[in-house]
Amino acid sequence: MSFKRNILDLRKRKKEAQQGGGEKAIEKQVAMGKKTARERIKAILDENSFHEYDLFVEHTGRDFDMEKKVLHGDGVIIGTGTMYNQPVAIYAQDFTVAGGSLGLMHARKITKIMDHALKMRVPLIGINDSGGARIQEGVNSLAGYGEIFYRNTNASGVIPQISVILGPCAGGAVYSPALTDFVFVVENISKMFITGPGVIKSVLGEEISMEELGGAMVHSEITGNAHFFAKSEDECFEQIKKLITFIPWNNAQKAHKFPIQEPIPGKSIEEIVPVDPHNPYDIRDIIKAVSDGSDFFEIMEYFARNIVIGFGRIEGNTVGFVANQPMYLAGVLDCDSSDKAARFIRYCDAFNIPIVTLEDMPGYLPGVDQEHAGVIRHGAKLLYAYSEATVPKVTVIIRKAYGGGYIAMNSRHLGADFVFAWPTAEIAVMGPEGAANIVFKKEIDEAENPAEMRQQKIQEYKDKFANPFVAASKGYIDEVIEPSETRARLIHSLEVSGSKVDPRPARKHGIPPF
């Protein structure tokens, strides 16, 4: 029967193409501590759910003897599958085929699956493991990158876009991940940079390793390009699977609702926070104390640690937490923390995730480096993001809410729906120490004992202004609550905000200060 012959032929062709770069190249990949592209897809998706497309696509390179080379799948695997039985689109660059280098057809495959993902309104996961542009294909490679960036931008805020960096990702290639929502990196495997160590050495004579220049921790801690850091690929895949439980499949949906869980009983919420506003604590303990199952999924854990962002659930529904972290840099706002929080707020707003803000910050970080780094411009991103967001916005002021930072941290004035304050809250134009120096300058300067007078005036200011009641008397905060009532208030305020409508003027788009 000829049918059978055809089927056998198809199977043979498939098997051959699925080998990618062949045994030797796969051995090399494994020796680098890396999984193959196919293994990675399998590890992320539901079992047996992956369907591959464009397996038989061939490259179009015709220069430098490229026409004689067979590159299976042209170095990238694309397809669809499911996660938790919900459809997703995925692509994985195959480093075993010509170093995963990007040529025209390679890029066409990626843009094909991106177009599908956007049309079908399903999340897109991109696994990056590529030596960069395929030089032999010249300007066609550049065209390919550009077409990917264009689609990343069009899909932004419509479908979730997740980038997983599991190998080198250099030159133009880094800009696709940078345009996506979440970037995952793995220690010793992920490398991202615009110009590599080789170029730096030839121009400057400076020797730097790939890991030091653009390794996983560099991007997690210094640059803020990466959102999730893992020690192994397996840990990374678990992080992806966890993240996806918190987010909706597209911007017209809400995140999946989970069964309600009470927080795990532990230290009482009052015990976590020192009453003295100069003493630190870990704000994440407060987030856990109010979240379902005390489950808090932190994003960008290592970058700008003075602000904490991430997902949790309240009564089964996803919320985005934005919280000052007194444990690091006293919880000040600065360039990096403003940038970090602003982007997350915009993510939550785009994907219908309510925002809960926990505030305890002494103001902006003083210093020439901050001013010259543009803290005005970066700080403004935070004001913009909060003001722009139309999802439910709830703020709890725990202790310090001073000055410009008070305004920035989702104050009533930027459109917060509910603002609660603990009785320990200090809502004032600045901290008592700074304020006393200015308001009572004359008295302090003229006093016989200026230091003593200063202390006296600080106390005076503290008694009068370092509390939540002045702001409450103006209606700037809605309710002064006992700390133990925090979760109950969050539950109720989010419930009330369930059908929130908050229109904005018609426009093409705003011009945020980025």
Added chain:
Amino acid sequence: MEESNSKYQVFIVNSAKYLTLTTPKFDKRKKWQKLDPKEVRSFIPGSIIEVFAKPGQRLKAGEVILTLEAMKMYTKVTMPFDGVIKSIEVSKGNRIPKDTLLATIE
């Protein structure tokens, strides 16, 4: 409370002292330094192609001190004002990073 606070540093914001931890990025930040107009520094990394000026030489504003190649461009580094070259800190062929001292003016 005092005991467990020993790992924390004092951090001053608007005259108030807070106990807190710092981050590696914060610790590594560059201290600001006032620029000295008598120091000519590289604004871009590159290679020294040619040095024209010599120590002791009197130059007018705009006259060429040296040529720096950076990003495939030859850039003339010129005198910012009339003056005498005190020292030349680089020589032909040197590869230099950004902000390298190239020359000083008396």
